[in-house]
Amino acid sequence: MMEKKSKKRNEFFYFAFKNNKLRIGLLIVLFFLVMAIIGPSFTENDPLSFIHRGVPLKPFESEDFIFGTTVFGQDVYSQFVYGLRATFVVGAIGGGLATLIGVIVGFIGGYMGGKTDEGLNMGTNIVLVIPTLAVLLIISAYLEVRGILLESVFIGCTAWPWTARAVRAQTFSLRSREFVDLAKMSGMKSLKIIFKEIAPNMMSYLLLVFILQFGGATLNAATLDFIGLGPTQGISLGLMMNHAVAHSALLLDIWWWFIPPGLAITAIVGALYVTNVGLDEVFNPKLREM
């Protein structure tokens, strides 16, 4: 229905593949994603069940525990891959929700202007200042049963303000453009103008915002899990680190219990940021020269 700009389209792909920041970032993220999807199929061990008896195995010491075992004999590999899966779920849902709320609040505020904009903007600034982790702490502490879905929803609902501010600024600048007036003079209704004329212009920007939100949600979830307020059943990378620290893995020098989870989060989130920069360079060529 929307005639994509063919000339701009292949120009975009041409520069996209030439931009190495984008290539490296995307590669790392995909690597972990694949590991999260097919990883669990390589092991029947349940991440939390105590399988191995005796001294914790080092990685590759025995071929059925390639990543070694925890102090309780749990299979670190299965914890790691299931944890990865949880991280991607939280990132996608939490990040997605935060972007969604931010976009809606930003759009309506930016386009309507006047009283609605002032009210929404006040609300955004208030939620922006409140340290989101503190709110998450309170909410999670009071819930006996916490699923990963619920955690993602909470993270999503508290991480949207800066997206709303950014989208509002973008909508403001687009709204004053004359093609919006032209659309009004063509008899189009406001909602149709927002979604048919303004939104398509911001697709590239929304992608950038989602990537950052995805990274933010992952970090937030790991922090929550680490304090012990993560999902009550199942495993996540943050929970792994929590267990490791709680059971003095550091003193016992079981590094393969706490190094991989942190490394995975850093790699994924770092790769996401680098992808974001790469995409930003592709979208506005001015940055490319630097």
Place this chain on the structure above:
Amino acid sequence: MRRYFGRKVLIYLLTFFVAVTIDWLIPRFMPGDPVLSMLGRVGTAHPDTVNAMREYFTRVFGLDVPIWQQYLNFWASLLRGDLGVSVYRFPREVADVIMTAVPYDIALLVPSILLSWIAGNKFGAYAARRKWLDNTILPLGYTLTATPYMWLAILLAWGLGIKLDLFPIAGAYAFDMAPHWSWRFISSVLHHWILPFASLFLVNFGGWAIGMRNVIIYELEADYSHYLEALGAPQQLVRKYAYRNALLPQLTGLALQLGVIVAGALVTEVVFSYPGIGFQLLAAVQNQDYFLLQGCFLFIIVGVLLANFIIDIVYVIVDPRTRRGMTGEMA
């Protein structure tokens, strides 16, 4: 000018009001009767402590009184500074428990935030200067910001603490000492402080470096930089102006990042069992001590709001555009 501050104070008061309301709402919002669920969790079988606890909880929660009355009581007790009694340290007041933790927090947060902000900005400015610098500092910066606070803490604790045994990794001072003014005690406190400080410092440092690098490139492309170059001003003067102007958005960035940094400090304290609010928070969570939890929450909110307000004042003093902008142009 007064109007600008008036509006700012209004927003902060409103924020505080909303935060406290959230804090009050959550326990009542959760399913089930909070008193029963809390009693169940406390898990002491001994009858009279259970009765004392139930009587205390019902009084504090005030479930018998209509909802708005509870709300007013909550505010009343809050304003009196009575945050309720800590469950897992039963006789001690929540406020008192937190007060002992706050100084450690400040000792950890304030230096790490300020130093990382200054160092990050300096490095970020250098990064924008030469290509090879940009290619080293930028990836380093991205990895650091992407590192979860607690993981870097773990790495430092494990690496420098245990493996090389250079620094202690637990507590704020040696266990065999009691707090007193002596050089030995102070050096022990410093010795314990290094690792948590370093881990917070490094993660924040990455963020500021990247932020400054992007902002200063924008300022170097601004019209006034082009004009200075056109008049043959040395690069050093052009960069000095661009750096000063780039610091301003970084200042607002600092205000917005406070929430995240405080969260980072909490987990870092948990790793090093550094007796700040984070540590108390973990204990509160593990012992289902809701009043301590809500007390910590309020302290964090107040701390962040206060810091935001201070940064706003500093911003107005530093950036003439906001100050003079308000008095309007002399057309």
Place this chain on the structure above:
Amino acid sequence: MSLHVENLKVYYQTLRGDVRALDGATFDIADGEIMGLAGESGCGKTTLAHSLIRLTPPLKFIEGKVELDGEELPLADMEKMDDFRFRKISIVPQYAMNALNPTRKIRKMTAELLASKGASMKAIETELQRRLDLVGLNPEVLDMYPIELSGGMKQRMVMVLSTLLDPSLLMADEITSALDVSTQKAVAEMLVEFRDRNFVKSMMIITHDISILYQVADTIMIMYAGQLAEKASRETVIDSPRHPYTKMLISSLPQVGVQVNVTRLAGIPGTPPQLLEPPQGCRFRARCPLAFEKCLQVPPFVEVEPGHMVACWKEPGKHA
């Protein structure tokens, strides 16, 4: 002899290759002369101005010699040019409205700029005050921040600042186009007064509005698609131009007193060429009614009459 430019070529680097924005300019500006530089957008007038004072990427110096008061300007070398900038050659940029550092008091910025160039603020203070009065600015302005000044005031401040060290050549890049009619006249006349009071030895005013140049410039040079078309005194360019492009351009400008149903003016058919792969020879060939086979070679920019230079094979000059 103020400015002498010989076969200056400056290209504009883009991702698809070099845009040949300025392709061989040869002209002079005498002492005390105000030369107007006019032409449609994309003709290379801004490239010429910027290459003389701040040749940075994406501009690329190709070849050519430029002398100012007998000394050769090292255009391609940013550092060496610093000795000439501000002292010998200066500019009032198009973005003059936001050329002042927003977070610095104007006095402080001026002082620091002068110090960095080895001049002292104290020595120049009285002269600076005098020039501020001349342009209708209250000396208090020095203790204010740029945000407190109106657009017009900021522009006049930049004009004073740029000419503070009495440069021998001042370039004014489109400084009248953003102004209202009344302030336009005031600013244009201020430029002339700067020359009359010897704040500057010679001046180049870059604008697309030829009627402004007619009022204040001594000579007018017309550019088209990166090449010089014609240069002559203002009366000759308006009343008796010889280059076909100038003729058609002047005749297409509506004037007060000309009404459509009385005299219907004609535009110039066709569009200017894109300069990535410019057409061979004279670039106006495709749109020129007099074009013939000789136009396939680039016509030299030659003096057909004293002070009147034209680049067109049809014009019988000394070389014909």
Place this chain on the structure above:
Amino acid sequence: MLKLQGISKTYKVGTFGGKALHAVCDVDLDVGSGEVVSLIGESGSGKTTIGKMILKLISITSGSAFFKDIDITTLKGRELKEYYRKVQGVFQDPFSSYNPIFKADHIFAMIKTEFYPDVKPGDWSQKVDACLKDVGLNPPDVLGKFPHQLSGGQLQRFLIARALLLETEFLVADEIISMLDASRRIDVLNLLADLKKKGLSILFITHDLSLAYYISDRAVILYRGSIVEMGSTERVYFNPQHPYTRMLMATVPRLDQAWEDVEIAIRQKQLPIGQGCVYFGRCPFASEQCSLEQPQLDEFEKDHQVACFNCKRG
């Protein structure tokens, strides 16, 4: 055709909307059918605001506006859509009037879906080609291209073709040629003149006096939101009465005569709007009365009105 009576626009400015900015204060204006009226004013005079109010893009604070004696002040929904069939606008920046991610002829597709949904595609493209030829464009060269592949002149003519497709009777042209090069401008002006002959009435908004003279039958001089002088173009240009108009005529750069040295008063403190004459701050002939009352437009000679106390005596 179009009649404005006492049109005003006030913006709320300041943090809580404390101060009021009077962009336009009770302007009376009418444009006959097949007539070109030019609205001349410097930046900040409110000329664009009037244009936008006529096009219903911004609300009218007070006063009323009639289009062929239908009151359009509170037009909404269906009637507003019908109104847009008759009244259209073209803006200053051609590149900002097009959504960058669609092809340029997307603007035709928009009006087809909104106004002519049931016209068969074949007839529609014939109609489009006809209109493009009317504005001097060759359809195959311009159709199917993106905005950044077309020149400013072509884009502006596209917009005029769009108005023709809607059989518009009234066009608001707001500074439509100020972004075009000198040689391209004249073609667009000639095009507007041809459309005028075919009965299109135009409100030509500009700050350039020579353009207005070239094309308009009547000229309206606007200053700080109020009309200071109005009348047939020859009379206003060659027998200016209001000091502001005289100053404008003296300062417009011409190609045939040098500037007269008219003393230009650098802008001093001006009176707040609504209290006394808007030009009081800069007027060399200002008297006591000028600072107290606001002069009304009245007949100075046939088809020539001025809003100034001293003019009658001058």
